[in-house]
Amino acid sequence: MHPLSHGVAEVPGTAALILALLMLAGSAPSCKGWPWAGPADGEKAVGAGPSRTVVPEEPCGGSLADCGGICADLGSDPGNCGACGVSCGDGAQCEHGACVPRYGLFFGDLHGHSNLSDGVGTPLEYFAYCRDVSKMDFCALTDHDVGREALERISAAADEVNSPTFVALSGTEWTSSAYGHKVCIDVTQPCSAASEDCDTPAELHDAVLLGGGLCFAAHPAVSWPGTAPTDWSESDDAVEEAGEIYVSEDKMNEAWRDHGLRIGVVGVSDTHDGTPGSAGVTGCFATELTREGILDALESRRCFAARSRVNGSENPASLKLKINDHWMGEAVPAQAGLPLEISVDVDAPTIIQSITLKKNGRTIATKDDCRARDCTWSTAATLDGPAYYYAVVSTGGNTLWSSPVFFE
Numbered sequence: 001m002h003p004l005s006h007g008v009a010e011v012p013g014t015a016a017l018i019l020a021l022l023m024l025a026g027s028a029p030s031c032k033g034w035p036w037a038g039p040a041d042g043e044k045a046v047g048a049g050p051s052r053t054v055v056p057e058e059p060c061g062g063s064l065a066d067c068g069g070i071c072a073d074l075g076s077d078p079g080n081c082g083a084c085g086v087s088c089g090d091g092a093q094c095e096h097g098a099c100v101p102r103y104g105l106f107f108g109d110l111h112g113h114s115n116l117s118d119g120v121g122t123p124l125e126y127f128a129y130c131r132d133v134s135k136m137d138f139c140a141l142t143d144h145d146v147g148r149e150a151l152e153r154i155s156a157a158a159d160e161v162n163s164p165t166f167v168a169l170s171g172t173e174w175t176s177s178a179y180g181h182k183v184c185i186d187v188t189q190p191c192s193a194a195s196e197d198c199d200t201p202a203e204l205h206d207a208v209l210l211g212g213g214l215c216f217a218a219h220p221a222v223s224w225p226g227t228a229p230t231d232w233s234e235s236d237d238a239v240e241e242a243g244e245i246y247v248s249e250d251k252m253n254e255a256w257r258d259h260g261l262r263i264g265v266v267g268v269s270d271t272h273d274g275t276p277g278s279a280g281v282t283g284c285f286a287t288e289l290t291r292e293g294i295l296d297a298l299e300s301r302r303c304f305a306a307r308s309r310v311n312g313s314e315n316p317a318s319l320k321l322k323i324n325d326h327w328m329g330e331a332v333p334a335q336a337g338l339p340l341e342i343s344v345d346v347d348a349p350t351i352i353q354s355i356t357l358k359k360n361g362r363t364i365a366t367k368d369d370c371r372a373r374d375c376t377w378s379t380a381a382t383l384d385g386p387a388y389y390y391a392v393v394s395t396g397g398n399t400l401w402s403s404p405v406f407f408e
């Protein structure tokens with residue numbers, strides 16, 4: 001029953017006063033047909049005797065609900081989410097009647113070198129370039145196989161520049177000639193592939209887990225004399241959360257399809273000339289621009305990779321993939337016959353040439369008629385069993401890849 005109906009029936013003057021106050025306070029702006037002007041066809045009268053008054057059963061109308069005299073969309077109102085009075089609180093929003101975290105989009109570069117290994121410039125100069133010239137939101141310095149002293153210098157520089165507007169992360173690149181290279185960030189324990197007690201992936205994983213950091217496969221498809229491409233059978237997706245995709249999408253499909261790894265994608269510069277943020281870029285959807293926020297986004301794989309910046313300090317392109325409200329990176333139960341609503345959102349500084357949707361590495365749909373800088377594409381599919389889906393975007397010489405949504 002309408003909460004005001006008692007008042008309307010019994011004390012019309014009070015109800016009118018409440019109504020006037022509500023209108024003055026502007027607290028009922030979205031109600032269809034509010035203030036109520038009289039009964040419409042089909043509305044019934046309530047009450048009896050001389051004070052009989054007619055009120056509508058659903059004065060808010062449509063899909064709106066009456067929450068204490070305020071018409072609320074329970075599907076999207078963060079103060080009345082799913083039911084009257086259910087507040088989502090700070091940092092959350094209401095989607096389809098459920099409180100979900102509100103994410104901001106942040107860009108960064110997670111792989112590069114300073115003069116502590118074979119790059120140029122000091123750690124502080126590295127971070128300053130990333131923040132001030134490349135306009136990145138977050139950056140990791142990842143010199144090769146650093147020992148304890150060099151790792152402490154990286155950490156000190158990161159702590160010095162870390163701020164509410166720029167996240168600086170310490171890291172290292174584990175440079176194994178046998179297993180390939182792995183970048184590890186937010187590490188506190190040095191682990192050099194040149195040292196006998198840390199020259200296997202398992203030993204690296206133990207060291208990283210001790211320090212609470214995470215790793216990703218660096219240039220996983222690349223081999224050169226003395227360096228092997230990544231051997232995915234040695235990867236552990238509890239520690240290795242992503243892979244650099246810009247060198248080879250095929251190599252990432254090997255990890256996802258042939259090894260069942262639930263890992264995301266990152267784009268990096270791997271700069272050795274002191275210009276982090278100038279080439280490959282990672283975009284992450286995070287609850288906040290803090291170390292915790294960025295690391296959580298990476299662990300949740302709520303990130304996409306861009307092959308390049310292309311447009312200098314202009315905003316890089318962005319890509320968001322969601323399937324049935326699941327973010328890219330999520331692993332969800334595979335239910336055969338499940339209808340899928342797949343949505344891809346792209347924003348780019350140049351015209352979008354195509355968006356391709358891939359399932360298990362194979363193209364299942366392409367949109368090539370955006371001819372704009374931003375594009376939202378929705379398409380439907382039906383799940384026929386375990387599968388992973390990701391999107392690839394081609395725009396003005398750049399390529400973007402989303403992390404997959406995994407149905408398993």
Ligand SMILES: [Zn+2]
Nearest residue numbers: 173181218219
């Ligand atoms: Zn490397």
Ligand SMILES: [Zn+2]
Nearest residue numbers: 111112173270
């Ligand atoms: Zn490197």
